[in-house]
Structure formats: structure tokens, C-alpha cells
Amino acid sequence: MSKPVQNPLNNGSRAPEARLNAICPYFTMFPLDFPLGILGSAAQAGEWVLDPFCGRGTTNFAARLLGLPTIGVDSSPVAVALSQAKLVSPSVEEIMDAARRALDERAEPEDVPCGEFWELAYHQSVLKDLCRLREALLADCRSPARIALRAIILGALHGPQSRSYPSYFSNQAPRTYAPKPAYSVRFWRENSLLPRKVDVLEVIRIRAERYYGEALPSVPGQILSGDSRNPGIIARIRQLFDGQVRGFSWVITSPPYFGMKTYVPDQWVRNWFLGGPPVVDYSVDGQMSHTNPEKFCDELHETWKNVGALCTPGATMAIRFGCINSRKIDPLEIMERSLAETGWAVHRVVAAGSPKRGKRQADHFLRAAPGPPLEIDVYAMWEEDRRRNPVGWI
Ligand SMILES: C[S@@+](CC[C@H](N)C(=O)[O-])C[C@H]1O[C@@H](n2cnc3c(N)ncnc32)[C@H](O)[C@@H]1O
Numbered sequence: 001m002s003k004p005v006q007n008p009l010n011n012g013s014r015a016p017e018a019r020l021n022a023i024c025p026y027f028t029m030f031p032l033d034f035p036l037g038i039l040g041s042a043a044q045a046g047e048w049v050l051d052p053f054c055g056r057g058t059t060n061f062a063a064r065l066l067g068l069p070t071i072g073v074d075s076s077p078v079a080v081a082l083s084q085a086k087l088v089s090p091s092v093e094e095i096m097d098a099a100r101r102a103l104d105e106r107a108e109p110e111d112v113p114c115g116e117f118w119e120l121a122y123h124q125s126v127l128k129d130l131c132r133l134r135e136a137l138l139a140d141c142r143s144p145a146r147i148a149l150r151a152i153i154l155g156a157l158h159g160p161q162s163r164s165y166p167s168y169f170s171n172q173a174p175r176t177y178a179p180k181p182a183y184s185v186r187f188w189r190e191n192s193l194l195p196r197k198v199d200v201l202e203v204i205r206i207r208a209e210r211y212y213g214e215a216l217p218s219v220p221g222q223i224l225s226g227d228s229r230n231p232g233i234i235a236r237i238r239q240l241f242d243g244q245v246r247g248f249s250w251v252i253t254s255p256p257y258f259g260m261k262t263y264v265p266d267q268w269v270r271n272w273f274l275g276g277p278p279v280v281d282y283s284v285d286g287q288m289s290h291t292n293p294e295k296f297c298d299e300l301h302e303t304w305k306n307v308g309a310l311c312t313p314g315a316t317m318a319i320r321f322g323c324i325n326s327r328k329i330d331p332l333e334i335m336e337r338s339l340a341e342t343g344w345a346v347h348r349v350v351a352a353g354s355p356k357r358g359k360r361q362a363d364h365f366l367r368a369a370p371g372p373p374l375e376i377d378v379y380a381m382w383e384e385d386r387r388r389n390p391v392g393w394i
Helices: 016-022 033-042 058-065 077-085 092-105 116-121 124-139 144-156 181-190 200-212 232-241 265-273 293-308 331-339 359-368
Strands: 048-051 070-074 221-225 248-253 311-322 344-351 375-382
Touching: 016 058, 016 200, 033 058, 033 248, 033 311, 048 058, 058 070, 058 221, 058 248, 070 077, 070 232, 077 144, 077 221, 077 265, 092 124, 092 144, 092 200, 116 124, 116 181, 124 144, 124 200, 144 200, 144 265, 221 232, 293 311, 293 331, 311 331, 331 344, 331 375
Parallel strands: 048 070, 048 248, 070 221, 248 311
Antiparallel strands: 311 375, 344 375
8 A cells, every 4th residue: 555755844945954955056957846846745655766867966855855765867977976965864973074084095186287277266275175085085985974075075166255154165256157267267367366275174064064964864766877868777777676666656857958068068167076177178978969959859759768668657757848048949849749659648738837737728828928938847657568567667
């Protein structure tokens, strides 16, 4: 007999237990209330939740808050590191101990990036500490404390300088996007801004207390670094289940918005911390193609088929999707085309974040609006193998 999930949060995403979700900013992430609302109202205890484009792990974190087992996949190293941190539960002491040990492992870092950008972005001693931490975490980041520490550092790498206590390691910089080198150097010079000598361990402690100070449920789950377009992802995930699980009942996801292809270059400093080069990295390995809508649709089509192959009959998929302003493309058209003949039956489309309306109403509402709507929520049900395999895929 299945049981509805318990939602322990009185205040939804404003509850202290939800703070961990904000450990580091990301792009085009959806609000925690989106997956929390869907799962909280309809999921049953024990049902598995998947996000094939997990970004900073919002869906996986919502599942965890509700005690549901979950898997996330993303091809960006920053996304994987952040999402992994949403599933661990080290204590603040364990994180601080991991930070001190990581610093002790290397008195001198082997590799310190040089040049005008790095000289002005970080105080010399801060940069040295960051490099010591980076090298230690690159050598070993298996424990929950190290996974949490890595995400805490990613979230503190760049941001505004506060007048009171420092909350970021860098000179004045944006917190979401990595500072672009030439622009930042000019800005810092014109405004005579020099990086401060911040206490690296103190910044980590304040953040550890904020993000890991609350007790959270532990759930079975994993975050995989991978390409969801590739059918190989099916075997990798099935192997994790080891024949124990019927499949996913819920998929809550948000593919890259059409035209948004800079997830890696816009995060280049965080990417450097994870082992990438100390310069803006324009590679698009593993990222969806944005050259034209047809290719984008084809790639999404493959992804929806892969996802379906991992789902139980009747599974629900909720997709938030949009197109960036400069591309005059209708997101609804892309969704309908990519989902056609995949085994997913669309039953509801609404403007993103609005209460659920029926598809016909939504069609009318969305298509009647002037210009393409920017963001939509699409709800679909997995119907493909309901007759052939009524108990799921194991
Ligand atoms: C819109 S973001 C997801 C944001 C997420 N919903 C959140 O709340 O953080 C889309 C994500 O898809 C990832 N991505 C792009 N192409 C991918 C692919 N082929 N396989 C897996 N992930 C991919 C990007 O790295 C990005 O993190």
C-alpha cells in the first residue's frame, strides 16, 4: 500500500532546511517550489525522481527534502559538483576539519595561475590558499565533508565585497557569472579596487554553518556526470539500480533554454577550481547544440526517449523550458516537436509558474499572447510500454 510523502517544510523554500539549495548560484535554475510543489502534492513514499539536466540539483534537493530517492545527470562539472553537495550531510565540524586537512596537505601549491586578472581578483595569500584547497580536492573529493567543502568554495569564489564581514574570496565581482578578465581588470583599475586579505577558513565556516547547520533526511541517490542525449546513460543508471528498482515515477527537469549555450564559459572561474584551465573555456563538450532549432529538437527527442526507457508506466514528466529573448523561437513548438513519437503523451501546458490549466486552454492562452512566450511548463505521461511491460523495466 503506497503512502503519500510527508512534507516537513512549513515555509516551503523559505524554511531553514531549504537553505542548502542556495549554496552557489547557477543559471536558468527553477525555484525550489517548482519541484517541491509537484512532488509534495502527488508523490508516494519510495518513488524515484530523475532530472536528466539537473543543473544545481534543485529537483534532487526537493526530492531529498521529501525523503524521495533521486538521480541527477549533467554534463557540466560545476553542475555536478553543486548537485552532489545537495545530497550529503556532513556536520559543520567535519567540513572545517576537511578544510584544515586539505590546507595541511600542501604547504605550497604546485600550480598558481598568474597574470593581471589573477593578481587583481584575489589577494596573493587568498589565491595561494585557494590553490592548496583546489589541489587537495582534485586529488580526493570522495567524502561527504569534501563534497560539501568543494561546493561551499565554489559559492564563495566571486561576489560583491561587503563592508562588514567578507562573504566572498574575491575582489568586487558578480556572484552568478564569472568575471570576464579584460572587463574586470579595467573595472578594478578604474575604480582603484584591490582584493582584500580575507580569512579563507572563516568564510568557509560561516557558509558551512549556514548551509549545513540543519538536519536533513538522507535518501538513496546519486549525481552522474554524463550526456543525457547518449543512450549509454540508460545502462549506467540501470546498473546503479542493480535490479532493485522498478524505474523512475517522476522526471522534473529543465533543458538548456534554446540559445543559452554558455553554461561552461560563464562559470569559468568555478570550472578552473574543478580542474579546468585558468582562462575562459569556450568548449561546449557534452552540451546541447544550439546551432538551429531542428538539431536542438532532435537532440531533445533522443533525451526524452532515453528518459522514458528508465521510467515506470504512467510516470509523470514536468519540463520547464524557455528560449532566450534574442532567439525568436516558440518554446511550445520546440517541446511539442521534441516530444512527438517518444512515448511521452503531453497532457498539460501552462505559462511557467502559473497554476495548472488544461492543454487546450493553455494553447489558446500561449498562442494568443503577442510574440513567443518566454517560459512554459509542460506535463507529460510515459505511456510507451504500458501494454508491453505493465510492471516497469526490470
Ligand atoms: C536550465 S539548466 C538546469 C537548471 C536546473 N533545473 C536547476 O534548477 O539548477 C540546464 C542544464 O543542462 C545541462 N546540459 C546541457 N546539455 C546537456 C546534456 N547533453 N546532458 C546533460 N546535461 C546537459 C547544462 O549544463 C545545464 O546545467
